[in-house]
Amino acid sequence: MDVFSSLMDGFATALTPMNLLYAVIGVILGSAVGVLPGLGPAMTIALLLPVTYVLEPTSAFIMFAGIYYGGMYGGSTTSILLNTPGESSSVVTAIEGNKMAKAGRAAQALATAAIGSFVAGTIGTALLAVFAPIVVEFAVSLGSPSYFAIMVLALLAVTAVLGSSRLRGFASLGLGLAIGLVGMDSVTGQRRLTFGQPLLADGLDIVVVAVAIFAVGEALWVAAHMRRTPLHVIPVGRPWMGKQDWKRSWKPWLRGTAFGFPFGALPAGGAEIPTFLSYVTEKRLSKHPEEFGKGAIEGVAGPEAANNAAAAGTMTPLLALGLPTNATAAVMLAAFVQFGIQPGPLLFANEGPLVWALIASLFIGNFLLLLINLPLAPMWAKILQLPRPYLYAGILFFATLGAYSVNLQAFDLILLLVLGALGFMMRRFGLPVLPLILGVILGPRIEGQLRKSLQLSAGDPAGLLSEPIAVGIYVILAIILAFPLLLKLWRRNRPAALQAGVPATRSGESEPTDASGSTSHGSHRATTGGDGDG
Amino acid sequence: MSSFPTSASRLKGRSELGVALLLGVAGVVVLVDAIALVTPYSQSDPVGPKTLPYIIAGLLLVCAVLLAVNVLRGGQGEAEGGEDVDLSHPADWKTVLPLVAAFVANILLIDWAGWVISGTVLFWGSAWALGSRHYVRDGLIALAVSVLTFYGFYLGLGIPLPAGLLEGIL
The missing domain is CATH 1.10.287 (Helix Hairpins)
Structure with missing residues (x-):
């Protein structure tokens, strides 16, 4: 079947009135949680998982797609109107966006963000539709050793590339993998880390873990550091752009898209790097470089487009390989599993109609966002005024409800509180959350592939290197892990080149001991690498 | 930052x-x-x-x-910021502990007293811990969301949340 006709079938499924309704609910819900502090698309989907059991999987995923794109969009609204970005991917948008808003150009900033998101999201989704089947064609020929390598790459790359401290990233990853161990071993039926507690035999429900870490941890953390002074929200009317704004926006949109999609599709993707690259590029190419830092529209248009294109890019490894690279994709992977759908390259073959309806609904969701959000911007600004006690009491209330409704046992609520305390501690001490979530979700899958690989080679570790793709991935992995070390050596010799890697300086500048600290990370990484091979 | x-x-x-x-x-x-x-x-x-x-x-x-x-050696993790987070003051345990207490109360009550009661306690207690002092309004909202979610889950999703003490009334 060719892409176009499959996609048309997808549209036919996604455009039925019921599914369209779920798409609308999804984008409105997604925008709302994106705007509201303390909530994000990953958490919202996690909370909705038990509720969506009764739905058709297709409808549920159409709604999830809306939440995903809506959440991206809502995040940019907050960073423009408040200057306090809720997600790391909208940090760059806040730089120029908030300056624009303060200068009375909030309407234009929101408009270029919305239209840029639409343009980038549409192009990104089209690229997804074209590339995902190609990746699948390539991926069906891969065996367990390659999958094992790809998953290890995703885990370690996300941990090593994102966040300011790799050591804390790996600590978080270790905790996540340990949580993923809990329960009955799928091959031998042995109980691991259950401490004789029968309720733990089935493992920790991913809904409980995700809700605890995202929602309960966040609520407790905010409660401990509640901002006493009210936030200053810049009032805004209906977003619009003048001719000049259009002229200055369209190229950054396209360039941002070009940055965003490939980075999103990479296993170590994420939107931070492309948004940052887009910002730097626009600053360099702009005809008005003097406006940067004072509210240049290019600095909003480019990064916002990059952000949304990266979001679309992330769907490529998720749908084609079953590989999540951000928190929302990780929760969606959990959703696939809960619906009894096996993610991976066979997804397109086994669940074709669902996947194409999902992709079609990404197009629809994008369009709905543009349609809904341009007139609704003033309403989103009002939502930010919701009294905080109600907001966080509500988050705890629905977190409890969501976690309890999975199994209807109070024991899950105890787990929720314990893991919520863990989430609190991680926020306080700067342990990134994403490696933990990916560890919980990917850990058991990695173990499965490892065992399958070595089963084929009758226990010979060389079996892990039996496919050329796997070998290639280990080489890439070694480069990623060794890169900061090389960069540091290089920098020590040539201090003049310091500003070459601005994102890296954040981790470098914190304290002088960090340099020696990360030398020791290096040795530790070498050990994990060795373990992985063995 | x-x-x-x-x-x-x-x-x-x-x-x-x-x-x-x-x-x-x-x-x-x-x-x-x-x-x-x-x-x-x-x-x-x-x-x-x-x-x-x-x-x-x-x-x-x-x-x-x-x-x-x-x-x-002096290294430290960077505490996470956010829209509602103000890191310039130390952790405020006077807010966190009552919040945890409301959460624990819900765990203890949910199977015995039922979701409507325990959820109301949870919402009202959390709002109070977080600084809301509109006792009556908070209580009405808490009761409303608890009852609505109870019936929503029962009728809409077929998930029977525990009725507890109010069994027969609900």
Whole structure:
């Protein structure tokens, strides 16, 4: 079947009135949680998982797609109107966006963000539709050793590339993998880390873990550091752009898209790097470089487009390989599993109609966002005024409800509180959350592939290197892990080149001991690498 | 953002060593648990259920040691900011502890008193802990969301949340 006709079938499924309704609910819900502090698309989907059991999987995923794109969009609204970005991917948008808003150009900033998101999201989704089947064609020929390598790459790359401290990233990853161990071993039926507690035999429900870490941890953390002074929200009317704004926006949109999609599709993707690259590029190419830092529209248009294109890019490894690279994709992977759908390259073959309806609904969701959000911007600004006690009491209330409704046992609520305390501690001490979530979700899958690989080679570790793709991935992995070390050596010799890697300086500048600290990370990484091979 | 770590660091002291301790304990627990597994060698599963736990235990223990060294040398994690987060004041336990108490009350009450009562307690208690002082309005909202979710789950999703004490009335 060719892409176009499959996609048309997808549209036919996604455009039925019921599914369209779920798409609308999804984008409105997604925008709302994106705007509201303390909530994000990953958490919202996690909370909705038990509720969506009764739905058709297709409808549920159409709604999830809306939440995903809506959440991206809502995040940019907050960073423009408040200057306090809720997600790391909208940090760059806040730089120029908030300056624009303060200068009375909030309407234009929101408009270029919305239209840029639409343009980038549409192009990104089209690229997804074209590339995902190609990746699948390539991926069906891969065996367990390659999958094992790809998953290890995703885990370690996300941990090593994102966040300011790799050591804390790996600590978080270790905790996540340990949580993923809990329960009955799928091959031998042995109980691991259950401490004789029968309720733990089935493992920790991913809904409980995700809700605890995202929602309960966040609520407790905010409660401990509640901002006493009210936030200053810049009032805004209906977003619009003048001719000049259009002229200055369209190229950054396209360039941002070009940055965003490939980075999103990479296993170590994420939107931070492309948004940052887009910002730097626009600053360099702009005809008005003097406006940067004072509210240049290019600095909003480019990064916002990059952000949304990266979001679309992330769907490529998720749908084609079953590989999540951000928190929302990780929760969606959990959703696939809960619906009894096996993610991976066979997804397109086994669940074709669902996947194409999902992709079609990404197009629809994008369009709905543009349609809904341009007139609704003033309403989103009002939502930010919701009294905080109600907001966080509500988050705890629905977190409890969501976690309890999975199994209807109070024991899950105890787990929720314990893991919520863990989430609190991680926020306080700067342990990134994403490696933990990916560890919980990917850990058991990695173990499965490892065992399958070595089963084929009758226990010979060389079996892990039996496919050329796997070998290639280990080489890439070694480069990623060794890169900061090389960069540091290089920098020590040539201090003049310091500003070459601005994102890296954040981790470098914190304290002088960090340099020696990360030398020791290096040795530790070498050990994990060795373990992985063995 | 850059101004936060300096003010927060003085308050935090070396409490981050607790994180290293936690990692270490987790590593030991995973290790001990893995050693205790008894598995006959099987041709069809040469890796067995122990291998991954050993690797994870190793990762946790190495991270624990490195983190301890890093903290003792003056390194520190960057506390997470956010829209509603103000890191310029120390952790406010007077808010957190009542919040946790409301959460625990819900756990204790939910199976016995039922969701409508325990959910109301949870919402009202949380709002109170977080500084809301509109007692009556909060109570009405709490009761409303609890009753609505009870019926919504029962009628809409077919999930029977416990009715508890109010069984027969609801």
